[in-house]
Amino acid sequence: MAGGAVLVTRRPTAWHAATVADVRAETPTAKRIELDVPTWPGNDAGAHLDLRLTAPDGYQASRSYSIASSGEGTRVLLAVDEVPEGEVSPFLVHDLRVGDQIEVHGPLGAFFVWTPRAEESPRPVQLIAGGSGVVPLYAMAQAHADAGDASEFRLLYSVRTPADVFFADELAALANSGAVELDLVYTRAAPPEASLPPGRLTPERLRGAAVPADENPRVYVCGPTPFVEAVSRWLLDAGHRPGDIRTERFGGS
């Protein structure tokens, strides 16, 4: 396929019954949740879904969650960080059990997805995550590795401490295999081997770690709303074209 055509798979969006197949600790504040969704149509890397809980009295609450898995399977992987005082995430992190039945609506988000492209000159891909915003970006990085895709992939991941890194083993494996170049920015506590002391991502650190604008990268940014807005501004200031920056905001202020 020539001309950079995207291998898009059209998938119907619908509500699906899901059974919790596995729940395990991801970080001290987050859980990795695997759902068995027999009617799931598959999803591209980066997509999300709406998850709906129904209480015994009929009260319902739904929230969006990115999907850490991609492809055609009927197992759907999520990773949920607890927002203290939140309505839904504390339940998912503390009370959800294997065998519980929930509902999911999706897959959603055709704009914020990455699929392998057949290009004569593959463009680099720069992923930039804040906190749990790494979930869809991990899915993209894993899909890139699984596809043997030729484009350069870099992930810049801003996270509080080493213990807060989502998909730590998987990301280390992707980095060790050379599929993804991983740059971690620790905001509160850095491990001894870190090259920089802890501190928030700044325009200077972004410029130092990200693929430069003149290399024409596609950029995906995901995380809390203030993080995404700041990073998007810095990317534009650094010369990245608006059309090359795709963003997903997780909320918060």
Ligand SMILES: Cc1cc2nc3c(=O)[nH]c(=O)nc-3n(C[C@H](O)[C@H](O)[C@H](O)COP(=O)(O)OP(=O)(O)OC[C@H]3O[C@@H](n4cnc5c(N)ncnc54)[C@H](O)[C@@H]3O)c2cc1C
């Ligand atoms: C497309 C999309 C994908 C998402 N994917 C993920 C994911 O993969 N993993 C994940 O953990 N979350 C994800 N989120 C966030 C998620 O949808 C919920 O917003 C989050 O779990 C909080 O829900 P809650 O009911 O616990 O809090 P709420 O009761 O909705 O909110 C409580 C308070 O927390 C604030 N708040 C809400 N969300 C956040 C946030 N993300 N950060 C900081 N403060 C917040 C609210 O403004 C409010 O003041 C995603 C959001 C979107 C829009």
